Amino acid sequence: MLTQRIRRLLLPLALIVPLGAAAETDPDSGLVIAEGWETVKSTCTACHSGALVTxxxxxxxxxxxxxxxxxxxxxxxxxxxxxxxxxxxYLAEHYGPKEGAxxxxxxxxxxxxxPYKKAADS
Ligand code: HEC
Structure with a gap:
């Protein structure tokens, strides 16, 4: 039946979409959009690019x-x-330690x- 076919098409989509939507980022700074991100953006991109943070x-x-x-x-x-x-x-949550890094x-x-450093170098 048609509704069954539609369901069969929609189920895989329902599984894929939440994964894709997990990390929405601000196109300007590259920061993950989540609680506190605007504070981070206004404080941490004043001197350097957001890329240095991300x-x-x-x-x-x-x-x-x-x-x-x-x-x-x-x-x-x-x-x-x-x-x-x-x-x-925010940073600990979204930019926590990379596993395996x-x-x-x-x-x-x-x-x-x-032991090889000469006195003149120090
Ligand atoms: C007053 C200016 C200023 C502000 C504001 C600032 N930074 Fe920086 N930050 C610097 C400078 C200067 C460097 C060194 C850049 C370089 O080495 O090229 C740096 C480097 C970094 C680095 C790289 C460190 C490394 O080990 O290489 C990170 C990460 C960073 N900043 C994160 C942040 C975060 C998070 C904030 C917000 C809390 C922030 N910065 C706000 C000036 C600033």
């Missing part, structure tokens, strides 16, 4: 470390705790001493 991934701690680093060295202004929380929640490089103070 191509990175990490835990909440990692993102907080990056924000502190930008505040200490790159002129990022102090963020009100509420704003920072919104940003960290290489770990980030160790910070210099965690590296072993380089």
């Amino acid at each position: 191509q990175n991934a990490g835990t909440r701690n990692r993102w907080e470390y990056l924000i502190r680093w930008m505040q200490d060295t790159q002129g990022l202004w102090p963020l009100p705790p509420q704003t920072e929380n919104t940003i960290l929640d 290489r770990r980030p490089p160790l910070p210099p103070d965690m590296l072993p001493k380089n």
Whole structure:
């Protein structure tokens, strides 16, 4: 019957569409559109492209470390705790650690001493 044929055609579509719709992104910044994204866009694309944000991934701690680093060295202004929380929640949720990706490089103070380094280099 016709309705049965239509159902048979629609079922696979119903399975495919939710997957495709999972990550709607803002064409401007590339950020995933989800709770808090506008705060992230207005704060985190002021100095550099959103791509610098979206191509990175990490835990909440990692993102907080990056924000502190930008505040200490790159002129990022102090963020009100509420704003920072919104940003960290968003980043940890949508740009969390990539599975199977290489770990980030160790910070210099965690590296072993380089025995080949000459005194003049340091
Ligand atoms: C005051 C300017 C400024 C603002 C605002 C800013 N950043 Fe940055 N950010 C920088 C600069 C400068 C760099 C270094 C760019 C480079 O290395 O080319 C950087 C680099 C980065 C990197 C790359 C770090 C790495 O390890 O290579 C990430 C990720 C990042 N920013 C995320 C953010 C996020 C998230 C926000 C919002 C909370 C933000 N930025 C807001 C200035 C800013």
